[in-house]
Amino acid sequence: MSDPTLTDLLETAGDRHEVGPAPLEQMLRDVRRRRRGRAVLGGAGLTLATVATAILVPVLMRADDAASPPQPASSSSTHPPVISPPRQQVDLKGTWVVAALVGRNGRSALPAHGPNKVRLAFHDGRLTGTDGCNGLSGRYVLRGDRLHVRKDLSTTQVLCVPPPPPLSSRLLDVRSVTKDQGGTYLVDAAGHVVIALARP
């Protein structure tokens, strides 16, 4: 097959697809938000390190003084202790209504009608739920606020019209759980809310 022929055929196949306008505003907004998040996290990390150094170094130095001969001050001040931020244990157990589901394009992926039909239930590492059409089941690991949904989710295979929301695929994007002002949110690696949960 000659190159021009293949090029023409690919152009034909590509041109068949109507492409909407680029979501420029959304992209710029998303990236600005991520940059702000990084700045906040960077600031928080610095503050935490400062607090840890201020509190823990004198304590460790006192303990060190009691157990061993005095050391030059510079040896402890150059190696401040490193601590991890405490992780808040989040309780996910029980049944939840999916109050909001955000698609990868940043738009709501919940059907306009009957949103209360989309549900999830977490119980001792076992995840079950429904996207309003098909049931799903799988396993999850929750450590502190870190949530990992195992990839081997299984669902029933009913052909639904309109197509159900992408609940399974979005669950796999979740990395942590946040509780804020009474709401419970499943959040992805970039810090974006993927799913908002509410008690039925």
Added chain:
Amino acid sequence: MDVEEEFTSYVAARWARLVRSAVLLGCSPAEAEDVVQSALERCLLHWRRVTAAHDRDAYVHRVLINTFTSSRRRRWTGERSTDPLPDRVVDDETTSVDDADAVMRALDRLTADQRAAVVLRYYTHLGEQQMATVLGVARGTVKSRLARALEVLAEDPALAELRGAP
């Protein structure tokens, strides 16, 4: 021109082409827009690296291919329809749609690596060295993937018909 202005003009010029590249790589049209959006957002986060790159388009395509590959890994593929899908009434399709379908079906016969090579070479018009950079492989690997892909495509009867072969 600041970063966001540069990014805006780049996206305005390349958006449609990038989305169509993602479709040819195997994304559904909606998924293609998501993948390209994610890739461009990644680029914008490090836009200075994009502008500093020797070949800006090659850099963006590398991010696009990586984003596409990640999306394939994340996507749950355990769900398979086991029953025949119900018949649907569809409008009469035009010749161009038939041609496009034949091309997409032929691309489906390729492995993911071969398909990426074909799209980058014959749709995006990257050179072999650029493709090697984008795919993170040796130039010889690019050549062999392309050669094998062309063999597979040459065996496709629908494409042969489109070419007017006997």
